[in-house]
Amino acid sequence: MTEFVPHSSKQDRAIFSEARIVLCGTGIQWGKTRVGAIRMKIAMHSHHDPEDTFIIAAPNYKTMEQSTLPAFRLLMGQDLWDRGYSAGKAEFKMPGGGTCYFRTATDPDSVVGITNVRHVWGDEAGKFGLYFWENLQARASFRQCPIDLTTSPYALNWIFKEIIRPKTKDPTARPDVEMINATSAENPYFPAEEYERKRMTMDPRRFNAIYGGKWEKMAGLVYDCFDDIENVCEPTKLPDGTQYYGGIDWGFTAPFVLTVRAITPNNKHFQVFEFYKSGLTLAQKIEVCRQAKAVFGVKLFYCDPEDPASIQSFNEAKLPSIPADNNIKAGIDDHYELIKTRDYKIFRGTSPYTMDEYESYHYPDEDDLGPDDTQKEQKPVKQGDHAMDSARYISRMTRRGMTKHKPKVAEEKRQEDQYARLERLKRKSRDGGEKWTA
Numbered sequence: 001m002t003e004f005v006p007h008s009s010k011q012d013r014a015i016f017s018e019a020r021i022v023l024c025g026t027g028i029q030w031g032k033t034r035v036g037a038i039r040m041k042i043a044m045h046s047h048h049d050p051e052d053t054f055i056i057a058a059p060n061y062k063t064m065e066q067s068t069l070p071a072f073r074l075l076m077g078q079d080l081w082d083r084g085y086s087a088g089k090a091e092f093k094m095p096g097g098g099t100c101y102f103r104t105a106t107d108p109d110s111v112v113g114i115t116n117v118r119h120v121w122g123d124e125a126g127k128f129g130l131y132f133w134e135n136l137q138a139r140a141s142f143r144q145c146p147i148d149l150t151t152s153p154y155a156l157n158w159i160f161k162e163i164i165r166p167k168t169k170d171p172t173a174r175p176d177v178e179m180i181n182a183t184s185a186e187n188p189y190f191p192a193e194e195y196e197r198k199r200m201t202m203d204p205r206r207f208n209a210i211y212g213g214k215w216e217k218m219a220g221l222v223y224d225c226f227d228d229i230e231n232v233c234e235p236t237k238l239p240d241g242t243q244y245y246g247g248i249d250w251g252f253t254a255p256f257v258l259t260v261r262a263i264t265p266n267n268k269h270f271q272v273f274e275f276y277k278s279g280l281t282l283a284q285k286i287e288v289c290r291q292a293k294a295v296f297g298v299k300l301f302y303c304d305p306e307d308p309a310s311i312q313s314f315n316e317a318k319l320p321s322i323p324a325d326n327n328i329k330a331g332i333d334d335h336y337e338l339i340k341t342r343d344y345k346i347f348r349g350t351s352p353y354t355m356d357e358y359e360s361y362h363y364p365d366e367d368d369l370g371p372d373d374t375q376k377e378q379k380p381v382k383q384g385d386h387a388m389d390s391a392r393y394i395s396r397m398t399r400r401g402m403t404k405h406k407p408k409v410a411e412e413k414r415q416e417d418q419y420a421r422l423e424r425l426k427r428k429s430r431d432g433g434e435k436w437t438a
Contacts (some may be wrong), residue, residue, distance in 0.1 A: 022039070022148045053099050067124070120146070126154040155359045160359075199211070234346045241264070247260075260273040269398075273351070299317060303359060325393075
């Protein structure tokens with residue numbers, strides 16, 4: 001490997017920072033991935049115990065294979081890499097030293113169980129969901145080891161709310177964080193004419209994120225009308241006649257998500273609870289929902305229809321559950337209108353994962369599309385969408401058939417329709433159909 005010389009004082013500061021969390025949030029081609037790889041190499045040469053571990057994380061396999069892994073491999077050198085890397089185990093062993101694990105956010109629990117972690121590097125960390133970020137922090141806690149985050153700006157999600165915004169408002173805030181912000185043009189090797197050409201031709205929001213290193217609301221958001229002021233309220237006592245419904249997105253490797261929605265007699269919707277966790281058995285999922293039913297009096301659970309066996313088990317456990325209508329476009333339309341009219345609000349402090357997903361749940365851009373995809377009638381990107389699916393099921397099932405922007409169906413009538421649906425399910429069971437118990 002040739003000698004590396006930092007191209008600027010910012011890159012030098014990032015490489016040699018002693019802060020607990022080092023964040024390089026910059027435009028593309030500034031050299032942030034190189035910073036992450038160098039800092040990880042320094043850490044692996046500083047800790048020599050065979051029990052020491054290290055984590056390199058990326059949002060998905062594509063980013064890991066095309067960007068993160070090649071940068072790290074280049075820094076380690078081909079000979080060392082060939083002796084220590086195992087693609088099957090997704091790990092790299094230092095001769096006589098520790099082990100580096102390569103993990104992606106597609107399985108947010110993939111880092112759970114890794115102990116004695118000495119250094120963490122999250123590449124393109126702005127695409128991580130809150131759940132994965134919390135798992136990475138948990139791995140770093142025992143040794144209080146450094147965490148490096150290298151990323152272009154993507155969304156006003158956890159990384160913006162926890163780190164960027166506090167440090168921007170007050171540089172003395174978060175003393176545990178070293179924040180490096182830079183444009184692509186601050187790399188002296190980046191072509192100035194290309195930077196100007198992109199600035200003149202690109203959508204300003206995308207240019208600011210990709211080249212300018214600026215955090216703004218993500219382009220292409222599914223729920224671009226969601227506002228964390230207008231659609232969030234303090235927990236409050238709800239009126240008599242309020243009904244509670246649950247939305248369930250199944251998961252084992254992916255998180256199991258339950259959201260609980262209160263719907264008032266005048267058809268205002270309030271999300272009052274969420275549960276979000278991977279690796280649960282069916283019995284544990286049943287117990288989570290049994291407790292939610294006891295606390296909120298959940299009337300009915302609307303479930304992802306892809307797992308009819310689990311729905312049947314829920315009903316056998318006396319948790320009234322039915323398959324949700326999984327028409328994605330119609331469900332998004334229903335939920336979008338609730339958000340847009342501000343008839344949907346979240347009780348503050350109850351649903352951090354839902355709040356995080358609203359800021360990153362998006363339609364595909366060119367980078368997300370595969371070779372056989374087109375821009376027409378695209379579904380949202382299938383990552384970090386579990387709470388979004390749960391919320392969509394409830395909105396779709398409680399609003400089907402309602403004319404948009406017209407007076408809503410009276411609560412009494414809506415409840416009669418719901419009871420009628422339950423009665424039909426009971427009759428179906430008695431007539432020899434699917435087993436269902438109230």
